[in-house]
Amino acid sequence: xxxxxxxxxxxxxxxxxxNIALSAQGLTDLGHRCFFVCRHNSGVxxxxxxxLFEQTWTLQATTLREVVEKVSPxxxxxxxxxxxxxxxxxxxxxxxxxxxxxxxLYCPRRHKYYTFSRKIxxxxxxxxxxxxLAFLQRGAKGIRFVSIRKKIVEMRRNREVDALLVxxxxxxxxxxxxxxxxxxxxxVPPCVEPFEKPLQPYxxxxxxxxxxxxxxxxxVDTLLEGYARLMEKLDTPIEIHIVGKGNDEGSLHxxxxxxxxxxxxxxxxxxxxxxxxxxxxxxxxxVVPSRWPEPFGMVGVExxxxxxxxxxxxxxxxxxxxxxxxxxxxxxPNDPQALCDALSALVLDPHRAEQMGxxxxxxxQEKFSFEKYMxxxxxxMERA
Numbered sequence: 001x002x003x004x005x006x007x008x009x010x011x012x013x014x015x016x017x018x019n020i021a022l023s024a025q026g027l028t029d030l031g032h033r034c035f036f037v038c039r040h041n042s043g044v045x046x047x048x049x050x051x052l053f054e055q056t057w058t059l060q061a062t063t064l065r066e067v068v069e070k071v072s073p074x075x076x077x078x079x080x081x082x083x084x085x086x087x088x089x090x091x092x093x094x095x096x097x098x099x100x101x102x103x104x105l106y107c108p109r110r111h112k113y114y115t116f117s118r119k120i121x122x123x124x125x126x127x128x129x130x131x132x133l134a135f136l137q138r139g140a141k142g143i144r145f146v147s148i149r150k151k152i153v154e155m156r157r158n159r160e161v162d163a164l165l166v167x168x169x170x171x172x173x174x175x176x177x178x179x180x181x182x183x184x185x186x187x188v189p190p191c192v193e194p195f196e197k198p199l200q201p202y203x204x205x206x207x208x209x210x211x212x213x214x215x216x217x218x219x220v221d222t223l224l225e226g227y228a229r230l231m232e233k234l235d236t237p238i239e240i241h242i243v244g245k246g247n248d249e250g251s252l253h254x255x256x257x258x259x260x261x262x263x264x265x266x267x268x269x270x271x272x273x274x275x276x277x278x279x280x281x282x283x284x285x286x287v288v289p290s291r292w293p294e295p296f297g298m299v300g301v302e303x304x305x306x307x308x309x310x311x312x313x314x315x316x317x318x319x320x321x322x323x324x325x326x327x328x329x330x331x332x333p334n335d336p337q338a339l340c341d342a343l344s345a346l347v348l349d350p351h352r353a354e355q356m357g358x359x360x361x362x363x364x365q366e367k368f369s370f371e372k373y374m375x376x377x378x379x380x381m382e383r384a
Contacts, residue, residue, distance in 0.1 A: 001032045001381065004073035006064075006087065008080050010038040010056065012045035015298060016080050016101050018273075022193055023077075024052040026374035035071045037064065039081075065090060075381055080104065084157050097381060098158065099165045099188075102295050105158060106178040108134040108151045111217045111292040112316075118334060120293050120315060124178045125152055159184070163380060167296040168317025186380055189320065191373035192301045192364070195274070199307060199361075200281035202354040206347040207239045209283035209308075211276060211299045214246030217292035219313065219333060221248070221255055226289075226339030228259040230347075233340070237264045238347055241279060245270045280306040284353055285346045288312035288322075291333040297321070301368050304360035309353050311342045321367070327360030 005020055012018060024034040036053040040060060050056045057067050068090050076087055078098040087096060103112045106125045113120045114132055121128070129135075129148050137146050158164070159180060165188045166172050172185050208227065212218050220242065227240050242252070242265065249267070256265040271279065280286065286303035288294070293316030300310045301321055310328035312318045324330040329345065331338035346353040 001074040002071055003027060003032055003034050003075045003077050003381070004067070004071050005034060005036045005053070006076060006078045006081050007036070007038045008082070009040060009042050010036065010046065010058065011042035011049045013042035017042075017044075017049070018193075019099070019101070019190060020079060021049060021052055022191065022370070023374075023377060026370065027378065028052070030374065030378055032378075035067075035073065037067050077381075078161070082154065084154065084161065088157065088160055095162045095381075096160075097163045097165065098161050100171060100175065100295075101167075103174070103293075106155050106174060108146060108148050109137070112174070113217065113292050118291055120291075120333075125155060165377075165380065168320045170293060170316045170320070171295050188373070188376050188380070189368055190296055190298065190301075191368050191370045192298055192305060193370065194305050195277040195280075195302075197277045197281075202307070202350065202357065203282055203284055206284040206350065207241060207282060208343060208347075209241050209243070209279055209286045209303075210289070211243045211271075211279070211286070211302075212288070214242070214244050214249045214252055216248055217290065218244075218246075219289035219291040220252055222291065222334055222336050223287055223289040223339060224252065224255055224259060224261070224265070225336035226343065227265070228261050229336060229340040230343050231261055231264070233344060234347075237261075239264050239266060241266045241268060241283065243268045243271050243276070243279060276302070277306065280308060283308055284350065285328075285343060286310050287339070287343070288318060289333075289339060290315055290318070292316070294318050301364050304357075304364035307354075307357040307361040309346055309356035309360060311339065311346070321363070323363070327356050327363055 007020060009017060028034050034053050036056040038058055040058055064086055073094060076094060076096045080101060104110050108129050135146055135148050136143055164185050166185060167190045172187055175185050176182055210223060214220055231237060256262045280303055286308050288297050288300050290313050296317040300312055303310050304327060310322055312322045312330060313333040314330040315333050322328055322330055329342035331342050
C-alpha cells in the first residue's frame, strides 16, 4: 500500500511525531511505501525523521492536492491536523484513517477538566463548554478567543473518516459520548520503543521519579505535597527527581521551597529521550500524578519496561496499563495523602516494589510490544 502520513508538524517534535516515526519504520519493514506531509517542520531531528519516508513535503511549499497526485495514496493516515475537510475533499475511493492522540478533537480546552474546580469533565462538547469559558484560551500572546461552534463542526466532519484509532478505553468512550459510532472506533494501544541499554538491577537506595511536562494538568504540585508528607513520616530523606519543562516550572520551584523540601527535590529540566533510561534505572518508583485524564500515559509503560513500579492517578487511559496492586498503585487525582500512602508502601518495602516492577515489565512486553502494535495497525489499514 501507498500510505500518506498527514500531521501538523514534522521532525521529532513530540510524542505524536515519535509515534509517526515508529509506525513509518514498521510499515516500511512490512513492505509498504510511506510518505509524509505536514504544515511545517520543527527541525528537531529533521534529517533522521525524513529518511523514514520515501518523500516528505510541507504545505508551505506545495498543496495537499499536488502531493496526492504525486503519491496516489491508498490510505490517508491522519494524526494531529486541523481541517479534515481538506483531506475528505480529496478522498475519492481512498481510505482515511485517523489516530486520535489526545482530547483536541472533542474538547475546545483540550485537557478535558474544568478550569475552576479542576474536576474531570464528563460532558460532550457543547453548551457546557461555554459555561466553562472554553472560548477563552491562554496563548503565548495572552488570552485569545476560539470558536466552539467551529470546533463542533470540525468534530462532526470527522465522522466521515473510515476509522478512528485510539490508545485507551477512555478515549474510546469519549468519542462515543460525542456521537461517533462504536464501529468506527478501534482500540490500538500504543507501543513503546524499548531502550537499548540492558536492564539494570533494582537500586539499593530508594528514589522517586517524575517525567513529563511541568503544567497544571500533570499534577506535579500534588506530587510535591504528597512527597512532603512522606518526608515527615521517614527518618531519612528520599530524593525526588523531576524531569521536564513547562509554564508551571517557576511556581513548582517556589512550592518545593515553601514545603521545606527543596534540598531533596531535583529539577532536571528537559532530558533527551535516549538519556532518560539512566533516570528510570536509578529510581525505585515512577509517579504519574495527572489531574487531567491522560489519553494513555506513555511514561508509565516506559517505566514498566525498565521494571519499575508506578504510582498513578485513576484517570483517563492510565488504568489501561496500571493494575492496582500488581504493577503499582492507582490513587485518586488531587489527593496528596493517597499519593503519600502509595509511595510509602513502596519505598518502605523494596522487595514488594521490585516484585511489582518485574510484573510490570512482563505486562508491558505482553500488551505493548512493537510487533503486536504493527500487526494490529497493518490489519486495520488493510480492512478499513
